[in-house]
Amino acid sequence: MVRFGLTVVRHGETRYNKDKILQGQGVDEPLSATGFRQADAAGLFLSNVKFTHVFSSDLLRTKQTAAAILGKNRFCKDLEIKYDARLRERKYGVAEGRPLADLKAMAKDAGEQCPSFTPPGGETLDEVRERARDFFQFLCQLVVELEQKGHDKPGAPGRSSGTSGEQFVFPWANHCSEAEPSSEGSGSSTLLDANILVVSHGAYMRNWIGYFVSDLHCTLPANLSKSQLSSVSPNTGVSHFIIKLENGSLLKPKITCVCLNQDSHLVDVGAECVASKVF
Template sequence: MATFLLTVVRHGETRENKEFILQGQMNTNLSDVGYHQAGLAGKRLRNQLFTHVYTSDLNRVMQTSQAILNKNVLSKSPHVKVDKRLRERGFGEVEGKTVSELRALVEKSGQLPQNFKPPGGESPLEVKARAEAFFHDLCNDLAGEAGIGQVETLQHAAMADGSAERDCGTEGNVLGEWNVQEGDSKSSVTQTSNSASKTDTGVTVASNSQQQNVDVNLASNSQTEDTEKYDARVLLVSHGGTIRELFRHLIDDLGCKVKSKRFAMQISPNCGISQFVVQLREGGKRPVLSCQFLHDKSHLENVVDFEL
């Protein structure tokens, strides 16, 4: 058996978050408040070791990841992968428009929100499919590193257009500048952080600091954490809608217990932090998950709180 700690962080605030604009897969950037939030998340996690880091390839997430890792005192050379499957839901023709415009389209269609697909965009079910595919590969990669073979994660079939297939994009060490290796090439790219930004979607934002299933010591400012307890420690930084669909997979398909599914299915606050313990078992058995806490934002108490 192998066990890994999964820490999930939503990116910091963007201008479009504040203005209720759907940014989807538009390549937008953090606002000043978003950078401050990311720095506070980094301070909260500064003494937590990360052996693997996974981020969306969109600027607002990469900027958040960089801010977190820049504050970290233990994760000097984590294994970092930029994975397109962690992008926010694609809203197609609705990107750049308001949340209320999306709601109007859903109502006009007569479809359930989870089935609605904007022209040129994705449905929540399709986002869930790529989140499942990502988690399936993550578990099997870590199982392989631990030498326990493949595991079952109830991964559903890839989407018809193939976008749920493995596409890790780029990887490299992102402490300081983003020196990212493209595939197998040795060339590097420096990621800049100076442009505009837009908003993720979700009907309800987890706007309180409620913590779910707090069974472990969350004091990331303490260096007394048992470094031998986990075979790997994963930091995953993504978008509100994608995180929600990942959590839906962990809860509905893999049986992870939470105190309130309704709370779990809310959109995480910007730079909200959630944490899970994942046990990978030999013999192709399904992972066993334990939720430590969800959507915590206690580290952001002194930041102006913008809801989606």
Template structure:
């Protein structure tokens, strides 16, 4: 078995983030100037990490972040950035493009905490968990296929950079922390 390390990074700031607006999936905004600097700082922080693979959400803000991080990485030559829509931000339905306060008010009226609340036409936490599990299975299968030739005694682990979104990452943390055992079936 080859060791696999995941480094998961949230995209840099966008103007929508700065203004307290929900983006979700329907708002595909670019990084702000601060967001570009944040991505550059992450790239500098990770500059000596030897990533073997990189996966990114298909949203512009995540892709820009990934490109800036890899540009600042000393070991990224030859790494192909794999875009995967399974890494897309959680859908916030009818509140996308609205101030975060709108979602807070709706969650409060429903007697729920904001992270647990699903706005109309939005994606539930469980749906995001399933999407992450699907990504994980697909990614691990791809890694297994790519690195099958590698001897398990080799010291170089597979190290994957994943660039995604804040609400998605919160669900990933819940999924991992609440799971005593995660089973992924590979072919």
């Protein structure tokens, strides 16, 4: 069996997030001062987790967030961040750079609901989900190949590193109110072939999780509400999954959601850093 951890984090706040303006792919805003504080807080929250791989969208707000998270990590400060355009935010076409209210008005005029409405020049939800599916299959293939190559050699990140107590210290049990992690998803006893961090965007992440749930039948925390499942992650919201591939098969991954869109790490940052859930 191949098993890996997947931690997905939304980028920190930008000025456009605060002002409820759509960014999509065409607006490449940096993090605001609040966004940098949020990213640092997420980094502290994840500081004792040893990641073997880090991937980020190639847009500035995610690059800055990923760098801030690694900068706080005890083990991974020098780990290479790999940028992937498949992790970009949903493309909103003519609505990019305009207030979210404009998108809602366009959807209303078209007789559609806002989340599923595609403005001219934008991506459909199916197109976004296809990007997410392609990237997830890439991750699965990556981990299978690592396992097949015997990636448990001394000094190399892999299954053997799971036996070291401090290298896989997951914070979910103490900080996540949405779910109580099982023995598979917490603590240093978990044996993982890889432990992957991904930094991406709100609407993209919602579509990715939708793919996990509807297509791959992801197991969810028992007390997760439908509104929580369908909502956009707050800025620097953290989700964590354990993925199992029986006999290394990529066809039917077994996915367990340990924690979804949690933001408890922002409690001590200050009231002004309570994360926005705007696209």
